[in-house]
Amino acid sequence: MRSRAVLLEAWRTALSSRAFSVLFAGLTAAVVLAITMLTAQVEAQRESVRAAFEQERFRTVSLVDSHDKGVLPATMHARVGSLSTVTRAWSSSESFEVWNGALADGARVSAQMVDARWDRLPLTLTTGRLPAGPGEVLAEDGSATALGVDETGGWVEDATGRAWSIVGTFRPDHDRAPRSVIVPWQAPTPVRQVTVVAASMSDVDAVTRAAAGLADVSGPGDLTVERSDDAAALGGDVTSTIERYAVVIVATVMGAGVLVLGLLSLLMVHTRRQEFGRRRALGAGRGAVIGLVVAQGVLVISCGAVVGALLGSVAGAALWAQVVDPSLQASVVVATVMLAVTAQLPSAVLAGLRDPVRVLRTA
Amino acid sequence: MADALALGLADPGAGTRPRVVAERLSYGYRRGVRVLDEVDVALHPGSVVALTGPSGRGKSTLLYLLAGLLRPWSGTVRIDGVELARLDDRHRSLTRARTCGFVFQDVVLDPRRRVIDSVLEPALYAGESPERWRPRALELLAAMGVALQADSRPGEVSGGQAQRVGLCRALLLGPSVVFADEPTGNLDHDSTEVVLAALEGAARGGAVVVIATHDDRVVERCTSHVRLA
Numbered sequence: 001m002r003s004r005a006v007l008l009e010a011w012r013t014a015l016s017s018r019a020f021s022v023l024f025a026g027l028t029a030a031v032v033l034a035i036t037m038l039t040a041q042v043e044a045q046r047e048s049v050r051a052a053f054e055q056e057r058f059r060t061v062s063l064v065d066s067h068d069k070g071v072l073p074a075t076m077h078a079r080v081g082s083l084s085t086v087t088r089a090w091s092s093s094e095s096f097e098v099w100n101g102a103l104a105d106g107a108r109v110s111a112q113m114v115d116a117r118w119d120r121l122p123l124t125l126t127t128g129r130l131p132a133g134p135g136e137v138l139a140e141d142g143s144a145t146a147l148g149v150d151e152t153g154g155w156v157e158d159a160t161g162r163a164w165s166i167v168g169t170f171r172p173d174h175d176r177a178p179r180s181v182i183v184p185w186q187a188p189t190p191v192r193q194v195t196v197v198a199a200s201m202s203d204v205d206a207v208t209r210a211a212a213g214l215a216d217v218s219g220p221g222d223l224t225v226e227r228s229d230d231a232a233a234l235g236g237d238v239t240s241t242i243e244r245y246a247v248v249i250v251a252t253v254m255g256a257g258v259l260v261l262g263l264l265s266l267l268m269v270h271t272r273r274q275e276f277g278r279r280r281a282l283g284a285g286r287g288a289v290i291g292l293v294v295a296q297g298v299l300v301i302s303c304g305a306v307v308g309a310l311l312g313s314v315a316g317a318a319l320w321a322q323v324v325d326p327s328l329q330a331s332v333v334v335a336t337v338m339l340a341v342t343a344q345l346p347s348a349v350l351a352g353l354r355d356p357v358r359v360l361r362t363a
Numbered sequence: 364m365a366d367a368l369a370l371g372l373a374d375p376g377a378g379t380r381p382r383v384v385a386e387r388l389s390y391g392y393r394r395g396v397r398v399l400d401e402v403d404v405a406l407h408p409g410s411v412v413a414l415t416g417p418s419g420r421g422k423s424t425l426l427y428l429l430a431g432l433l434r435p436w437s438g439t440v441r442i443d444g445v446e447l448a449r450l451d452d453r454h455r456s457l458t459r460a461r462t463c464g465f466v467f468q469d470v471v472l473d474p475r476r477r478v479i480d481s482v483l484e485p486a487l488y489a490g491e492s493p494e495r496w497r498p499r500a501l502e503l504l505a506a507m508g509v510a511l512q513a514d515s516r517p518g519e520v521s522g523g524q525a526q527r528v529g530l531c532r533a534l535l536l537g538p539s540v541v542f543a544d545e546p547t548g549n550l551d552h553d554s555t556e557v558v559l560a561a562l563e564g565a566a567r568g569g570a571v572v573v574i575a576t577h578d579d580r581v582v583e584r585c586t587s588h589v590r591l592a
Contacts, residue, residue, distance in 0.1 A: 001487055001488060005490075012480075017475065279484075281465055282459075282485050282488055283457065284456060284488045285452050285453040285455075285488075286452050286453075287453055357433055360471065361423070
């Protein structure tokens, strides 16, 4: 038989054997649909993890003069902040205690001086305004409550007798933002810490190196770098764990599908034994019969795989707003078709090896 | 175990070179149990040969051996001088498709296809375009009186009509050898006449027609007779 004739005959046979064709195509569509939906879901979870670890707190790096050697220049935050890969940067002093100047034995809270463009700090004003001069401070909501200060304002003082008016309260945007009471910078306060926010996770390493390069470091322990390495690594671990589970699930779905297809194919060959015997008797060679079974499988299974991929794409977009990579989908379709056809091979060979005489005599 | 006994009926092909030659043909379905033992047959173009004998003596088996559907335990089968055993499966199948027509005891039409598709089926295996043979198929169906059934499914035609369709399928490509296994076994008188007339027509066209049968009416119409005893 010519190849074109085999394909045409296989297609006609597929159309006339509707029950098996629907079973084969339906099962293949279900397998590809499941894999495509799983891929879309994994991609959505990966996006979600990536987005979670793109938050500012994971892009924030603090360089700390841990031995108070004055290794951090006063202009450092301004120089680092001018980099295109940096969202914002600020310097802060060592913490000191302040208390409500109007209360004799009020609670003490920590304060630190901050040198920055105040409108660029990662905090949200809840009452009042930003400080306009050196005598004004902001208090975190919780600190204001601890100090006994309400929205009408108040003032704080420290042990050296310095006093500041509280002109507003704030909520830090994340756990690495300035906290408690923040005081405008007053020279010549030594810089204890410079905090830098990189524009993206991929910039964090370069920003850290650039910032550290500006420090007057003389020994290995002079500068401590604090960053969310662990959190970022955890994000990577979560993503790779999700992917590993996905691979196991895909392999299981594919394996089970292929096994069922193989068994269905054996059943099909058994129920069509008279047909194969007739074809052999009328002049079809073993190769032609095997080719017919395989071609029928390829055609039906391919149709099922394409339908499954399309349905999977629609489901992925509807449920997780994910468009599965078309090249990945094409790979899934090709792999599924190849595996399914491989699973059909034993039954195709069995069909080709059927003794036509035995079949004709028991028809 | 059957030996062939050729009976002396008039053979129109006698004197010409035989088209199908079987020599010392032996075969059995179980080890050590021979159904045919050292059978010699020479079939000439234009002859209609009846294969007779009691049930189980190997009439159908001899047909299958002559058609190359079975491999003999020993001996050879030649069609037009080509020894079938020397051909691989592909070439043996192709030879069968192009040279032989087969009428089965049970017609074995594809239940899911139309009658016309069943008639055209041998063209597929002979490497021919079925469409090219459609006029010939319709002509044969008309000659057999089943033209109206061309677009029917096998389940919609009677046994006699199905047998005539099977005969159309066997004769489609103008085979040089026609094997018919009990072709009139389940037919009424009229259908038997139509089938036999068609087989005789094929023989007149130069084909060898071999009919395995129990039917004396068929034997009487044949030009030679091989009895397996």
